[in-house]
Amino acid sequence: MIPPGDIIAAAATAWGEAAIAVVRLTGGGSAALADSLFRGARPLSREPARRMALGYIMDGDAAVDQVLAVRFERGASYTGEESVEIQCHGGVYAARRCLELLKSRGARLALPGEFTKRAFLSGRIDLAQAEAVLGVVRARGDAELVSSGRSLQGELSLGLKKISSSLTALRAEIEARIDFPDDVGDEEYSSYAGRVSEISEKTASLLSRCRVGLTLANGVRVAIAGRPNAGKSSLLNAMLESDRAIVTDIPGTTRDTLDAAMIHRGMSITLVDTAGMRDAGRARPDPIESMGVERSRAAIRGADFCVLVLDASAPLEREDFEAARAAAARPTVLAMNKRDLGIVLSDADTKELGNFMAAVETSAPSGYGVNELKDALFEAALGSASPYDGMMATERMVSALGSARNCAEEAARALEEYRGADIAGSLLSEAAEHIASLLGEDASEELLDAIFGSFCIGK
Ligand SMILES: Nc1nc2c(ncn2[C@@H]2O[C@H](COP(=O)(O)OP(=O)(O)O)[C@@H](O)[C@H]2O)c(=O)[nH]1
Ligand SMILES: [Mg+2]
Structure with missing residues (x-):
């Protein structure tokens, strides 16, 4: 329950330089509280509800800012309670001053998500909506x-x-x-x-x-695995349509993992480029490279899906098998890269590497097959469901x-x-x-705190 007269206030817009900064307050008596610092043609509490009124925020006799203010009646506001919104000029100082004045007149600073929590507690929305x-x-x-x-x-x-x-x-x-x-x-x-x-x-x-x-809401995380020089970084760049990762023909160029996000068909996909699986059994393994390989394995474990990139223009090598073994920790889509050089790998070859959700022929420099690869990832995540049929949960x-x-x-x-x-x-x-x-029927206070605590202050 909300104690009567518990008026909360917060900035509803982000702090920073902007056109306006909105300060809002909610709780029984909000309009009367605003009256104590708003000076317009008439007190805000006597303005019609939901009508903007021009006036000044006063600190004693001094005007702090010229503002637009609006009041909402109980039962017809975001929170379901009597509320007020004050549009100060943007930037930080005027809005902060306005908040301080509201606090000095008896409002308290809102907790994260407290406005929406009140909308829930007043029965205006249920928990699924909140x-x-x-x-x-x-x-x-x-x-x-x-x-x-x-x-x-x-x-x-x-x-x-x-x-x-x-x-x-x-x-x-x-x-x-x-x-x-x-x-x-x-x-x-x-x-x-x-x-x-x-x-x-x-x-x-x-x-x-x-x-x-x-x-x-979560987006999907996709690790790009494969042996050095298969074209992982090139494919990542092609998928992002930008040169995020360094591409060279020197094996082992990518030594660390790199994250980059993109949107495909409305879904957020984070691609993680990995160092590639170099043969750990070589005579003198480079220690930095070895760390990169360890990170690649961790990146795969932290991903939802994997893309295993093969240089399809050349026979399989031991390192391909090593990469495939690591990728097997997650559902994997195969990218048969370097198609432009002519594909020599057969279905039988790729079968030896394991089972894959899909195989797509690609050519990173020209972008050939890259969209199909993105589609394959999209389908791996959502199956045949249309993303536009989703319900936020x-x-x-x-x-x-x-x-x-x-x-x-x-x-x-x-x-x-x-x-x-x-x-x-x-x-x-x-x-x-x-x-x-x-x-949210009979929701415990702990559950509500956990849910609304992840909102920002002022929401
Ligand atoms: N012809 C051709 N070359 C490619 C293709 N993809 C990558 N490369 C080249 O292969 C080399 C290794 O690419 P890179 O993306 O750094 O491989 P990574 O080590 O797996 O990240 C570079 O010289 C790329 O330009 C492709 O589809 N076709
Ligand atoms: Mg690379």
Whole structure:
């Protein structure tokens, strides 16, 4: 609960030189508090709600800044509470002064995410929507923004609520029969089982869309492995369409790993160039190079996927096998590079290296096949799902949805096997609890602190 009169204030825009800096405050009595330092044609509390008023922020008799201010009424603001927003001139000083004045009049500085937390506590948005706000703020690509917007608008919440009410209705029906198990016929059991399966399918479909949203939010990390001179750095540059990595024909040029991010079809992909697997068994291994090889292995372990680059114009070498062994730690896409020089490697050759999700012929200098390679990575991450069907979700949400689906599936099995309506009933109530946790019903203070603590101050 929010104590009455607890007015919080924060800068809503980033500190720095900019056109405007927005300071906002929320809580019962915000407009009256703003009246104590705003001087316009009339007190802000007497201006119509949601209408900008021009005036000055006063420190005693001195004007600190000329501002535009607006008040929002309870029930019609971001937080759901009475709120005020003051647009100071950009830069740091005027807004900071305005905040200090607000503090001296009784407001306190907001904690991270406290505005959005209040929107949740006042019931204006549920937890799934609150977390989607963060998705919008952090979006790096188009698809991610679309999926966050969708969750923010409440599409995910609506899906969850529908599942929740089907669960409740069905549970009530099943539980009413528990007291008279002998009266429950086979047909009734299988009709219940059918309805539970339907719920579990709906949950699974929501889950897969949330997985897409989570993948978009996390982005994917891809390590580029292969023997020295296969063309790893060249391919990285071609994928980025910039010369990030140094390319030479001297094997072992890349000694450290290098990260670079790009967006492909709305998804953020971080490419990690690696030093390449040099034959560790050489007579006099270079110590810096050896460290690079160790880092390459660590980079692969830290990645979601791997691209194994082969010089397809030459026969396989021992180092290719070494690189393939390291890459095998992650699902891997094969790049058959140097296609322009003529491909000599056969399918049988590459089969000896292992199993791959896809193989793409590339030629780094001309960019041939590079887009296909990006597509292959995209499909490795998202399968056939369209990124634009995603719904923004967090690990917590995906895991709760997964548990709800498991409970529903198990309940359907229990009913199919006539294992008793009571087992099914309790599994369904467990599923309902997982769904409720997604919407934030009965959320603990610790959970809320963990979620909103990752927001910025002023959001
Ligand atoms: N002809 C041709 N040369 C390539 C291709 N990719 C890379 N190279 C050349 O191969 C050499 C090694 O490339 P580099 O990207 O440094 O390989 P890395 O050691 O795997 O990072 C350089 O001289 C590149 O210009 C390609 O597709 N075709
Ligand atoms: Mg290199």
